[in-house]
Amino acid sequence: MGAHWSEPVARLLRVGEDFDLPRVDRSATPGWDHGKKKAEKFMAKRGKELSELQERLYADGRSGGNRSVLLVLQGLDTAGKGGIVRHVLGMVDPQGVALASFGVPTAEEAAHDHLWRIRRELPPPGRIGVFDRSHYEQVLVVRVNGLEPPEVNDSRYAELVDFDLELAATGTTVIKVALMVSYDEQFERLAERLDRPDKYWKYSPGDIDTRLDWDDFQAAYAEMLTRTSVPQAPWYVVPADHKWYARLAVTELVIEALRSLDLGWPPADFDVETEKRRLAATH
Amino acid sequence: MGAHWSEPVARLLRVGEDFDLPRVDRSATPGWDHGKKKAEKFMAKRGKELSELQERLYADGRSGGNRSVLLVLQGLDTAGKGGIVRHVLGMVDPQGVALASFGVPTAEEAAHDHLWRIRRELPPPGRIGVFDRSHYEQVLVVRVNGLEPPEVNDSRYAELVDFDLELAATGTTVIKVALMVSYDEQFERLAERLDRPDKYWKYSPGDIDTRLDWDDFQAAYAEMLTRTSVPQAPWYVVPADHKWYARLAVTELVIEALRSLDLGWPPADFDVETEKRRLAATH
Numbered sequence: 071m072g073a074h075w076s077e078p079v080a081r082l083l084r085v086g087e088d089f090d091l092p093r094v095d096r097s098a099t100p101g102w103d104h105g106k107k108k109a110e111k112f113m114a115k116r117g118k119e120l121s122e123l124q125e126r127l128y129a130d131g132r133s134g135g136n137r138s139v140l141l142v143l144q145g146l147d148t149a150g151k152g153g154i155v156r157h158v159l160g161m162v163d164p165q166g167v168a169l170a171s172f173g174v175p176t177a178e179e180a181a182h183d184h185l186w187r188i189r190r191e192l193p194p195p196g197r198i199g200v201f202d203r204s205h206y207e208q209v210l211v212v213r214v215n216g217l218e219p220p221e222v223n224d225s226r227y228a229e230l231v232d233f234d235l236e237l238a239a240t241g242t243t244v245i246k247v248a249l250m251v252s253y254d255e256q257f258e259r260l261a262e263r264l265d266r267p268d269k270y271w272k273y274s275p276g277d278i279d280t281r282l283d284w285d286d287f288q289a290a291y292a293e294m295l296t297r298t299s300v301p302q303a304p305w306y307v308v309p310a311d312h313k314w315y316a317r318l319a320v321t322e323l324v325i326e327a328l329r330s331l332d333l334g335w336p337p338a339d340f341d342v343e344t345e346k347r348r349l350a351a352t353h
Numbered sequence: 354m355g356a357h358w359s360e361p362v363a364r365l366l367r368v369g370e371d372f373d374l375p376r377v378d379r380s381a382t383p384g385w386d387h388g389k390k391k392a393e394k395f396m397a398k399r400g401k402e403l404s405e406l407q408e409r410l411y412a413d414g415r416s417g418g419n420r421s422v423l424l425v426l427q428g429l430d431t432a433g434k435g436g437i438v439r440h441v442l443g444m445v446d447p448q449g450v451a452l453a454s455f456g457v458p459t460a461e462e463a464a465h466d467h468l469w470r471i472r473r474e475l476p477p478p479g480r481i482g483v484f485d486r487s488h489y490e491q492v493l494v495v496r497v498n499g500l501e502p503p504e505v506n507d508s509r510y511a512e513l514v515d516f517d518l519e520l521a522a523t524g525t526t527v528i529k530v531a532l533m534v535s536y537d538e539q540f541e542r543l544a545e546r547l548d549r550p551d552k553y554w555k556y557s558p559g560d561i562d563t564r565l566d567w568d569d570f571q572a573a574y575a576e577m578l579t580r581t582s583v584p585q586a587p588w589y590v591v592p593a594d595h596k597w598y599a600r601l602a603v604t605e606l607v608i609e610a611l612r613s614l615d616l617g618w619p620p621a622d623f624d625v626e627t628e629k630r631r632l633a634a635t636h
Contacts, residue, residue: 270621
């Protein structure tokens, strides 16, 4: 059998009514009591499962199905969003994944409603979409930096939930993940980027500016998490001081989402015996 | 040391002046004399090298560099184009890869010049672009099915070369790969898709129609390969009856292309000592 989850991780990490961000231990590994080495072995096994489920989703999409998955990744600088893409989504066929990352809006993007650029990047049927940052920045960086009037910003929470509900209603399984690192761990990760010349390109002086607003960002996350986690599109808070844990947990969340779709292989949309005869005639 | 290539594979597979498609043995494994098992072990090692080089390309793109790579994949149905994407590009960070596949043009695409949809999918700086089918279908399926007048079609060869030269001149390393399976191997692969319900979705009755035009397609490939292989954007003909060989060979071609860019890590575009002090002040 080998090591496995002690409890369903989706249940452990899901943001419910009694959620309290300050109580989240960012170096904890909820549901996993076997340490890093066994986690890495388990990860390889789960990668195969993820890969098989992803292929079924892709086949479904190619055969007229409307289902897709959208993994929304939020987290402060160094929280490990890129590592999730690389190490979790990197385990499946790149053809089945649709990535998008959202930075400071371009002039064209800024000229539109904030959901405009988001809609353009939604995963087509059959794909696992991944957003590295997302529409939720509207209540994170936009809020903390005061980029729109408070009363407008306050109306965003309901708007974001409505958007997710629309996605869920039209066949997209939405998984929202907040990767939460501790203040100390962020220090270590930024220090590494400044110590290693092969990491300079990942560093930006703006990372420190954001770090100086740590408390404001934590408050914005707390408010976002409690106000926009709904059963059809829940938030999962993933402690991210241990990268191996965060990757293992997100893998499991995506597997559970795919499994809940209960996808079989699409039936043939042609007559199999006829095609066998046609093929045999070419032998 | 372990098994390795007996000769540089790029040289062995490159289409030069004396190229003769009928002489290509599609079950051969040029440059690799160690069989499948050792190939798979070697592949894992090469994946690490590919991944490191890809990260340098990505870092370069993020830091203002203009270099990119474009891997053009052509091959008849079942030749293994999807397998290359999955198993070769699947070894690197999905964030560094820009995939596009080109099927029958949509109404919108058909209303434009045939290169219009191609230009839209070119890799941005820092990425490895992969085309699953490409602009070269203009001298393959369009030619074989007589979808444009012969004299127009004949003008495409020069146009395609000009397009590739333009890419090469603006920072894109173009690697064109023709995956060539034998008639017998294609039979086996189509038969498998008709035998296994989990493969039905990969089958289309049109695959047999194309197979019935086998000789015409071989002639179109032969003409394309000799007329559009230029030093700045060469064609490589990869025998593809052994999937493991094709994947190993394409891995090597991409590695060689990336290595020829001679990319270091981008220097810091900020003052490292200043930033270290700013970070330390947040401890």
